[in-house]
Amino acid sequence: MTFPVVGMVGGGQLARMTHEAGIPLGIKFKLLSDTPQDSAAQVVSDVVIGDYRDLETLRAFARGCDVITFDHEHVPTEHLRALEADGIPVRPGPDALVHAQDKGVMRAKLDAIGVPCPRHRLVSDPADVERFAAEGEGFPVILKTVRGGYDGKGVWVVRSSKEAEEPFRAGVPVLAEEKVDFVRELAANIVRSPHGQAVAYPVVESIQVDGVCDTVIAPAPDLDPELAGQAQELALRIAKELNVVGHLAVELFEAVAPDGARRILVNELAMRPHNSGHWTQDGAITSQFANHVRAVLDLPLGDPRPRARWTVMANVLGGDYPDMYYAYLHCMARDPQLKIHMYGKDVKPGRKVGHVNTYGDDLADVRERAAHAAGYLRGTITE
Amino acid sequence: MTFPVVGMVGGGQLARMTHEAGIPLGIKFKLLSDTPQDSAAQVVSDVVIGDYRDLETLRAFARGCDVITFDHEHVPTEHLRALEADGIPVRPGPDALVHAQDKGVMRAKLDAIGVPCPRHRLVSDPADVERFAAEGEGFPVILKTVRGGYDGKGVWVVRSSKEAEEPFRAGVPVLAEEKVDFVRELAANIVRSPHGQAVAYPVVESIQVDGVCDTVIAPAPDLDPELAGQAQELALRIAKELNVVGHLAVELFEAVAPDGARRILVNELAMRPHNSGHWTQDGAITSQFANHVRAVLDLPLGDPRPRARWTVMANVLGGDYPDMYYAYLHCMARDPQLKIHMYGKDVKPGRKVGHVNTYGDDLADVRERAAHAAGYLRGTITE
Numbered sequence: 110m111t112f113p114v115v116g117m118v119g120g121g122q123l124a125r126m127t128h129e130a131g132i133p134l135g136i137k138f139k140l141l142s143d144t145p146q147d148s149a150a151q152v153v154s155d156v157v158i159g160d161y162r163d164l165e166t167l168r169a170f171a172r173g174c175d176v177i178t179f180d181h182e183h184v185p186t187e188h189l190r191a192l193e194a195d196g197i198p199v200r201p202g203p204d205a206l207v208h209a210q211d212k213g214v215m216r217a218k219l220d221a222i223g224v225p226c227p228r229h230r231l232v233s234d235p236a237d238v239e240r241f242a243a244e245g246e247g248f249p250v251i252l253k254t255v256r257g258g259y260d261g262k263g264v265w266v267v268r269s270s271k272e273a274e275e276p277f278r279a280g281v282p283v284l285a286e287e288k289v290d291f292v293r294e295l296a297a298n299i300v301r302s303p304h305g306q307a308v309a310y311p312v313v314e315s316i317q318v319d320g321v322c323d324t325v326i327a328p329a330p331d332l333d334p335e336l337a338g339q340a341q342e343l344a345l346r347i348a349k350e351l352n353v354v355g356h357l358a359v360e361l362f363e364a365v366a367p368d369g370a371r372r373i374l375v376n377e378l379a380m381r382p383h384n385s386g387h388w389t390q391d392g393a394i395t396s397q398f399a400n401h402v403r404a405v406l407d408l409p410l411g412d413p414r415p416r417a418r419w420t421v422m423a424n425v426l427g428g429d430y431p432d433m434y435y436a437y438l439h440c441m442a443r444d445p446q447l448k449i450h451m452y453g454k455d456v457k458p459g460r461k462v463g464h465v466n467t468y469g470d471d472l473a474d475v476r477e478r479a480a481h482a483a484g485y486l487r488g489t490i491t492e
Numbered sequence: 493m494t495f496p497v498v499g500m501v502g503g504g505q506l507a508r509m510t511h512e513a514g515i516p517l518g519i520k521f522k523l524l525s526d527t528p529q530d531s532a533a534q535v536v537s538d539v540v541i542g543d544y545r546d547l548e549t550l551r552a553f554a555r556g557c558d559v560i561t562f563d564h565e566h567v568p569t570e571h572l573r574a575l576e577a578d579g580i581p582v583r584p585g586p587d588a589l590v591h592a593q594d595k596g597v598m599r600a601k602l603d604a605i606g607v608p609c610p611r612h613r614l615v616s617d618p619a620d621v622e623r624f625a626a627e628g629e630g631f632p633v634i635l636k637t638v639r640g641g642y643d644g645k646g647v648w649v650v651r652s653s654k655e656a657e658e659p660f661r662a663g664v665p666v667l668a669e670e671k672v673d674f675v676r677e678l679a680a681n682i683v684r685s686p687h688g689q690a691v692a693y694p695v696v697e698s699i700q701v702d703g704v705c706d707t708v709i710a711p712a713p714d715l716d717p718e719l720a721g722q723a724q725e726l727a728l729r730i731a732k733e734l735n736v737v738g739h740l741a742v743e744l745f746e747a748v749a750p751d752g753a754r755r756i757l758v759n760e761l762a763m764r765p766h767n768s769g770h771w772t773q774d775g776a777i778t779s780q781f782a783n784h785v786r787a788v789l790d791l792p793l794g795d796p797r798p799r800a801r802w803t804v805m806a807n808v809l810g811g812d813y814p815d816m817y818y819a820y821l822h823c824m825a826r827d828p829q830l831k832i833h834m835y836g837k838d839v840k841p842g843r844k845v846g847h848v849n850t851y852g853d854d855l856a857d858v859r860e861r862a863a864h865a866a867g868y869l870r871g872t873i874t875e
Contacts, residue, residue: 135834451518
């Protein structure tokens with residue numbers, strides 16, 4: 110057979126949707142999953158059940174693959190170096206990935222390459238947090254464990270050194286950041302290939318609720334075109350400097366500078382397909398998933414431009430009802446253009462179990478349709 | 493779990509692409525495949541290897557499913573009735589499917605409901621074929637075995653009663669049809685659900701080469717809007733009269749009537765996703781595959797309207813080179829908007845191994861891009 114084998118580590122919804130995008134390319138998809146019930150394991154043919162943290166499991170899995178890529182960013186750096194030593198391309202590579210895995214390393218690197226960030230430094234204890242606050246505008250400040258956080262976990266907003274005690278209990282280094290008084294959050298997503306070709310998606314607005322992504326609007330409404338261009342160039346530069354291969358999501362704050370002008374600051378990096386890019390499945394010529402596959406295979410990238418004037422993604426989180434399928438009748442009948450993307454995961458309150466995409470020319474209408482469908486699926490809207 | 497299990501009989505590319513469309517809906521997909529290397533078996537998690545012609549194999553497979561549907565039309569009618577007797581919904585049902593399986597039954601039914609067809613009747617031997625020819629415009633005439641034909645097989649163009657001997661050797665009843673002097677071939681595709689909701693796709697032009705579909709243009713250029721409307725209504729009526737559930741492809745001839753007006757005649761029916769509808773994967777709001785899944789699950793149907801002014805599909809047939817993956821570099825670099833759909837099948841000369849879709853505002857450009865990519869993948873174009 111002539112088609113390559115892409116090995117995906119991690120069986121979550123990102124792997125599921127990457128497999129979905131890989132099917133039409135005829136490539137072979139091999140999955141390393143924690144359990145057979147994982148989101149991606151339900152829809153992939155070639156699944157190995159095993160623990161990615163065990164090096165021998167990982168190496169055995171990789172042996173049948175032409176390239177390894179990831180659904181998450183938790184694979185230890187040393188394991189990835191071992192795979193590279195075995196001769197398997199790892200994309201993105203460990204030297205890039207560490208900047209998505211360790212926020213302290215990420216901040217140091219972004220500083221070194223002159224990328225605007227919130228004021229920040231590593232802090233050693235609550236007293237140090239108090240000093241950090243005093244060095245700037247005072248409390249509240251943001252504290253983050255340098256490793257392990259996602260969807261609001263591992264992040265604290267603290268208003269005093271007393272509240273600053275909890276983050277240190279994990280025994281992991283803690284990063285302090287100023288709490289940015291942002292106008293809104295944006296994401297500048299790009300895909301970069303091993304030979305350096307890169308494409309930039311339209312900059313989007315990302316709305317978080319309780320620390321979790323709720324809605325994404327593509328493109329970000331009323332975003333100054335020059336600021337949008339700056340955001341895209343920033344993401345492309347970060348990808349190049351860090352040698353990222355595959356999809357890179359750069360989460361940004363749009364804030365007002367002292368002189369009143371708008372400016373952007375980098376919040377987080379993710380080196381995998383990302384929630385802020387799910388809209389591309391229906392709203393762009395080439396989805397983030399399809400381009401991630403092309404990039405890790407070193408194939409020419411697909412056109413990232415939008416196919417619709419406005420595209421909105423709304424996350425579907427678990428609510429009180431375990432059965433979301435019953436909601437399809439209403440949602441599909443109400444909106445024949447609705448694009449549903451469910452992950453096959455058991456419903457647990459607050460858990461990401463799917464998303465919906467809507468698109469069209471009228472932003473208010475596109476937003477309402479997405480919000481209604483997501484709410485109805487979740488059970489918070491009942492008619 | 494609350495999501496239903498769709499059982500698909502047959503592991504070809506239609507099953508592969510139906511599974512692809514089902515992934516975002518979170519539904520469970522179970523496949524009955526001849527071999528593990530079949531197109532769909534390569535990408536589906538829950539695969540049973542077995543012979544659909546064996547009733548017990550089929551019944552055991554269906555037992556875990558909420559509905560059964562098909563990648564092909566070869567499952568014997570009696571087997572399907574047995575599944576229905578077991579209480580498993582079969583969609584489309586045996587009473588509908590027989591009209592796609594048996595051309596004699598199909599012609600009789602279409603006559604009964606007043607659908608325009610080429611002049612036709614069953615013929616018993618070469619002498620009868622000579623009489624049939626004499627009853628009309630003479631030779632050549634078309635001969636078809638009533639069962640088993642596809643992609644040009646089981647169809648003969650005969651110019652004399654001597655040439656008419658071969659079709660009868662199969663021992664299967666033979667249908668004679670006048671050879672229509674058509675202007676072009678069209679397809680009117682619809683999807684219908686169990687409760688009677690139906691959607692009609694834009695009527696397309698279908699170009700055959702050596703009896704096999706080569707190119708599909710959506711919508712059919714310069715098609716009189718009234719004739720297009722007639723074609724869609726015809727397809728909807730056929731689906732209703734035959735109680736088709738799921739996708740129905742009505743292949744048509746556009747011909748010139750004696751009075752000089754354009755008219756349509758029904759050529760063939762297919763009750764499954766069809767080659768003439770592959771363009772919908774990238775050119776319509778809801779693909780034929782996604783709507784087929786919704787229909788068999790009795791879910792509200794998705795919007796069938798186009799997303800682009802012109803969409804063209806070009807089939808990729810096997811050529812002299814076993815390796816098509818090498819061609820991706822060129823095709824993807826030349827056209828970043830190209831949408832490739834490969835089936836994972838081994839390359840054999842003339843075999844359908846994939847298709848490409850292109851879309852845009854300039855029909856000549858869209859056609860050129862599709863033809864170039866398909867030719868390059870096949871190996872008939874080398875630069």
